[in-house]
Amino acid sequence: MLLIECSNMKKYFGDRLILDIEDLKIYSEDRIGIIGVNGAGKTTLINILTQKLEADEGWIKLHGRYAYISQLEAPDNTSISSEMASKFGIPSAWHENLSGGEKTRFKLAQSLDNNSIMLFADEPTSNVDMEGIELLEQSFGEYNGALILISHDRSFLDKLCNKILEIENGRIKIYHGNYSGYQAKKIQEKERVEFEYQQYVKEKKRLEEVISDTKEKVRRIKKAPKRMGNSEARLHKMGDQKAKATLDRAVKNIAARIEHLEVKEKPKKAERIQLDIADSNRLYSKIVLEGRKISKVFSNKTIFRDADFTIYNGTKTALIGPNGCGKSTLIKMIMKQDNAVKIAQGARIGYFSQDMYILKENMTIIENVMETSGSAENFARTLLARLLFKREDIYKKVNMLSGGERVKVSLAKILLQDINFLILDEPTNYMDITSLEAIEEALKDYDRTLLFVSHDRRFVDSVADHIMTIEDYKINMFQGNYQEYLSRRNKPLDNQKQEIEKRVFVLQNRLSEIVGKLSLPSKNDDIIALDKEYYGVLEELKKLKENL
Structure with a gap:
């Protein structure tokens, strides 16, 4: 069923043509992922399709009721049903003190509760932990209607989309398949x-x-x-x-x-970012960072209790876990050199914080990154170009940049410093996929020690060779990538299930024996003891089956 029609639509911001779309149709079975660099017009397109924003030329027809999940706007209604609140683990009433992840869940719950036939979502995975993202995937996957979403989470796009809509230079191009299919076609x-x-x-x-x-x-x-x-x-x-x-x-x-002859322009080849690090700053300690008997309590809430961890030189460790488990607390303890944390002598830390305090507002992009750079300016320009700051762009002042652009400049400034230990706190938030993949590529080749926090599963799996988790107030270390970690994490559950099934089989056989003896007891059978055992076996079987 046709839900949206768009013809000869144009949208300008000042003299700049943001969108120029000849024809676009969206049907009820479509599950579309919208991608493009920051500033390409992704959010503008959604706002025009939902008629929140008027096009300057052309026309748009919207056939049916829709729901819209926006990261910036508060929900239309400030309460949801108790059933949806329970399903998404959130209060039934909206308030501004909700965490970023809770706000996204609230908007999702409200959107799924209004019987819409179209669902629009603008970066729904931002500020949401991995468990929350999996819940979003499940909920969107079960949604019976058209799905149109903007996301830089490639795993998310792979799981949910059957079309990818790319915006480039104001034009759109639709690729059939999920994000991996889009990549292959590109x-x-x-x-x-x-x-x-x-x-x-x-x-x-x-x-x-x-x-x-x-x-x-x-x-x-x-x-x-x-x-x-x-x-x-x-x-x-x-x-x-x-x-x-x-x-x-x-x-x-x-x-x-x-x-x-039809002139063919020479294809531009993206330069690979190779972080050219001098051997003079190499760290030779086997252990770069370790924590012993870490304990931390905030407002009667225990975060750590006698927790230990070790990070070895040259490893790339992803610190993962649900929001509120203590990831940011641990990073702050490391940066403040808490007494329970020991950092190797000679370690020079480059730290990316989401508040991006290292940027100077009145300096240009190139001035900011070169201020502390240990590399030549031509290398800095190459890195900035890969992050889509090209030619005159590098002379923009930081106070004129968007949030996503500031993230990229801040990361570039850190990557160019004379350091041997990188700590990154959610580096991929608000970053377009092109820039994200450029950073991912650089970090994969980085031959010093890396510790980073991220909820982006594809990014974690691509970069990390160690996984660090916080569970039950303890810090657990796993050697291997994210997929290996998931496989190992699920194995104990499988082994436990097999043991339970074996125990159930034994108890069921014993129950049959007891019933037989109670039905036809011999002189040597203790009826009272058998009866007591019968109810004991029944109770144990009940508990075991609840865990299957």
């Missing part, structure tokens, strides 16, 4: 563009060589010999002139063919 497109360019260069070169050879033939046409008679010389000259004219025409024809 690679094919790049390969095709590269092939067509090489074919263009090859053909142009061939034609230019033909022209060069033909001109050489013209140059070699000889004049009439001196001994030749006048009549013979005249005939010779006429033949030469005819041959020369033929060759000149050939040159002109080939030159025209070159002019009519």
